[in-house]
Amino acid sequence: MDFIIEAVLKAVKHLYQTDITADSVNLQETRKEFEGQVTIVTFPFIKFSCKSPEQTGAEIGEYLKESLPQIAAFNTVKGFLNISLTDTYWIDKLYQEILPEDFAVFKPNGKKVMVEYSSPNTNKPLHLGHVRNNLLGFSLAQILSAAGYEVIKANLVNDRGIHICKSMLAWQLYGNGETPISTGEKGDHLVGKYYVIFDKEYKKEIEFLKSEGQTEDEAKKNAPLIKSAQEMLQKWEAGDEEVINLWKTMNTWVYDGFGKTYNRLGVEFDKFYYESNTYLLGKDIVEEGLAKGVFFEKPDGSVWIDLTADGLDEKLVRRSDGTSVYITQDLGTAQLKYDDFDVNESIYVVGNEQDYHFKVLFLILQKLGKSWAKGLYHLSYGMVDLPSGKMKSREGTVVDADDLIDEMEKTAKEQTEALGKVNGSTEEEKLHLYHTIGMGALKYFLLKVDPKKRLLFDPNESVDFQGHTGPFIQYTHARIKSVLSRAEVDFTNQIDITALDAVERDLIVVLTQYPAIVSEAASSHNPALIANYIYELAKTYNKFYHEKSILQAEDGLLKIFRLQLSSASAKVISKGMALLGIEVPERM
RNA sequence: GGUCCCAUAGCUCAGCUGGAUAGAGCAACUGAUUUCUAAUCAGUAGGUCUCAGGUUCGAAUCCUGAUGGGAUCACCA
Numbered sequence: 001m002d003f004i005i006e007a008v009l010k011a012v013k014h015l016y017q018t019d020i021t022a023d024s025v026n027l028q029e030t031r032k033e034f035e036g037q038v039t040i041v042t043f044p045f046i047k048f049s050c051k052s053p054e055q056t057g058a059e060i061g062e063y064l065k066e067s068l069p070q071i072a073a074f075n076t077v078k079g080f081l082n083i084s085l086t087d088t089y090w091i092d093k094l095y096q097e098i099l100p101e102d103f104a105v106f107k108p109n110g111k112k113v114m115v116e117y118s119s120p121n122t123n124k125p126l127h128l129g130h131v132r133n134n135l136l137g138f139s140l141a142q143i144l145s146a147a148g149y150e151v152i153k154a155n156l157v158n159d160r161g162i163h164i165c166k167s168m169l170a171w172q173l174y175g176n177g178e179t180p181i182s183t184g185e186k187g188d189h190l191v192g193k194y195y196v197i198f199d200k201e202y203k204k205e206i207e208f209l210k211s212e213g214q215t216e217d218e219a220k221k222n223a224p225l226i227k228s229a230q231e232m233l234q235k236w237e238a239g240d241e242e243v244i245n246l247w248k249t250m251n252t253w254v255y256d257g258f259g260k261t262y263n264r265l266g267v268e269f270d271k272f273y274y275e276s277n278t279y280l281l282g283k284d285i286v287e288e289g290l291a292k293g294v295f296f297e298k299p300d301g302s303v304w305i306d307l308t309a310d311g312l313d314e315k316l317v318r319r320s321d322g323t324s325v326y327i328t329q330d331l332g333t334a335q336l337k338y339d340d341f342d343v344n345e346s347i348y349v350v351g352n353e354q355d356y357h358f359k360v361l362f363l364i365l366q367k368l369g370k371s372w373a374k375g376l377y378h379l380s381y382g383m384v385d386l387p388s389g390k391m392k393s394r395e396g397t398v399v400d401a402d403d404l405i406d407e408m409e410k411t412a413k414e415q416t417e418a419l420g421k422v423n424g425s426t427e428e429e430k431l432h433l434y435h436t437i438g439m440g441a442l443k444y445f446l447l448k449v450d451p452k453k454r455l456l457f458d459p460n461e462s463v464d465f466q467g468h469t470g471p472f473i474q475y476t477h478a479r480i481k482s483v484l485s486r487a488e489v490d491f492t493n494q495i496d497i498t499a500l501d502a503v504e505r506d507l508i509v510v511l512t513q514y515p516a517i518v519s520e521a522a523s524s525h526n527p528a529l530i531a532n533y534i535y536e537l538a539k540t541y542n543k544f545y546h547e548k549s550i551l552q553a554e555d556g557l558l559k560i561f562r563l564q565l566s567s568a569s570a571k572v573i574s575k576g577m578a579l580l581g582i583e584v585p586e587r588m
Numbered sequence: 589g590g591u592c593c594c595a596u597a598g599c600u601c602a603g604c605u606g607g608a609u610a611g612a613g614c615a616a617c618u619g620a621u622u623u624c625u626a627a628u629c630a631g632u633a634g635g636u637c638u639c640a641g642g643u644u645c646g647a648a649u650c651c652u653g654a655u656g657g658g659a660u661c662a663c664c665a
Contacts (some may be wrong), residue, residue, distance in 0.1 A: 023605090031608065041607055043645070053645090079645090080608060093639095117618075122665090161665065302663060312661090319663040326665050355592060358659050382594080383658080390658095421625065437627090449601065454592070454658070461599095467626055468601080468613040475627045483624050532602060546620095546629045566624095588627075588656085 018048040036082030045080035053079035087500040090508045095494045098568045104515040105165040109148035115141045117349035121158040122254040124192035125166040128384045128396035137349040138267040141525040142579045147522035156273040165232040170198035188257030249384050281332025286318045294367045345375035352380040382454035408438030436583045443582050444470030448531040476538040477584040480570040491563040503544040510540045534576040541569045
């Protein structure tokens with residue numbers, strides 16, 4: 001559309017002897033209720049045209065129509081100049097841009113980006129909150145890759161710490177040697193069960209101590225269980241063989257379980273980092289910060305950074321006993337990531353409860369003068385809430401990821417069977433289809449919403465399969481494929497056609513927007529833009545499908561043209577959904 | 589208390605680099621299937637865009653303040 005903006009600049013110069021910049025030309029899509037496809041807002045021009053908005057629009061419109069053959073007509077409504085481009089312009093778009101293989105294939109931009117997501121704790125199974133994280137991270141990685149980046153998907157596994165010791169200890173005390181094999185339970189669920197048991201027993205101890213007259217805080221500190229867990233952590237850090245072996249064993253169970261869930265979610269990683277390897281990192285950065293005078297030491301030996309000038313607080317980076325805190329590790333890990341992959345950008349997909357942490361982290365790295373600090377980005381997303389409030393693993397009030405996926409597949413099966421359209425498929429094909437549709441519904445449900453907004457999930461109200469949903473889009477794809485499969489003509493060559501109906505034109509207009517949407521989703525780190533665009537596309541296609549016959553088109557050329565248009569739509573739907581990590585079926 | 593995020597139809601959400609009569613879906617109601625998949629399409633109804641100011645030719649959008657909701661401000665991670 002740049003050629004229109006250029007022409008407007010010329011028009012303004014010619015008509016009003018005024019030079020304006022390209023970004024002062026407000027070009028937008030014409031609203032559906034008006035004639036045209038592109039609209040220029042002419043209000044800003046009346047200052048120097050010294051005429052009414054309508055007149056100004058008409059003059060510019062006249063000039064544009066004279067100078068640009070692509071313009072068929074124009075009309076003005078108040079300060080809006082609506083331009084209709086010729087049908088041949090749109091037909092050319094279809095043949096020159098959309099149908100060729102390289103449509104929306106971005107050239108490599110030479111930049112490398114790491115997307116860190118998932119980052120689970122190895123003491124409990126994944127829940128709905130993690131699902132949102134995983135889907136966002138994976139989708140963002142797909143989008144960045146499509147936009148020309150080289151992407152490294154990383155997972156920093158939280159495999160050590162007091163919370164891990166809690167489930168280990170509870171298993172030791174109450175587990176009777178249970179294993180995933182002996183119980184048939186998925187490893188992460190088995191370990192998670194003991195995490196919950198720990199909390200239950202711990203609470204009992206606290207109550208008991210309180211009944212003996214201790215305060216809440218005292219009881220929490222003095223409970224035998226928490227003391228044992230702390231002891232265990234110390235043994236772990238000291239490399240105690242028995243503890244390490246137990247830790248390794250239980251982690252293996254968890255990884256096995258996570259692997260299965262990741263698989264079902266359709267997410268993957270190129271690089272795993274383990275906190276057990278990285279938790280001691282960052283000490284040299286503390287030294288570096290002290291040497292540079294960015295950090296300062298307090299009399300008790302603790303090391304701090306003063307961020308009050310930046311509107312933040314003083315932040316501890318090393319304890320008085322010389323040990324690290326959370327942010328120290330993260331400083332070290334950030335450096336490690338950069339050293340490992342030499343990335344230009346590094347994205348952290350982490351919930352918004354850590355907004356402050358990342359603000360501080362990035363600021364510290366900037367103050368340390370790290371050249372790569374400006375490429376750091378925190379993709380902060382909102383919590384997933386239940387009607388009953390926040391999910392808490394410890395209390396078992398979570399929507400478990402595996403259960404949820406089961407539920408989605410079950411619903412997909414019921415819906416599909418009720419419609420009875422795929423009765424001819426094999427059992428294996430059907431199972432795959434139920435998975436595809438169920439996950440399509442879930443993924444779309446979670447990804448269509450702006451990441452930063454909190455999300456309400458009501459387990460009693462199943463995720464919809466109709467309307468603005470994943471299955472709606474999948475259905476549109478299957479429907480197109482069905483038509484294409486019935487076409488007994490070769491529809492690969494450009495055919496000679498010069499006129500379009502409104503629905504056909506609308507569809508081409510929407511299709512041409514796809515590459516710009518991908519760029520925008522990449523630069524704003526927002527998969528929801530893709531999700532909402534694809535919905536718009538599917539809706540536009542369905543309207544076209546209803547109004548126009550494809551296989552029974554009025555003549556042979558038109559039939560081929562509509563098949564091509566359908567094929568292009570299926571392609572873009574499929575590509576766009578892939579960016580969300582959603583498969584589209586051939587039949588459903 | 590300081591800081592950050594959110595507030596649009598009964599519900600779930602778009603729209604936010606200022607532009608036309610604020611859009612979808614769900615739920616409710618009406619209609620469309622001898623014709624390519626009705627998980628579809630067309631329509632009816634549903635709005636003081638939380639409130640109050642300000643900037644502007646023009647504000648859901650920008651600014652200030654208030655209200656409501658959430659998060660965060662650990663020698664926890």
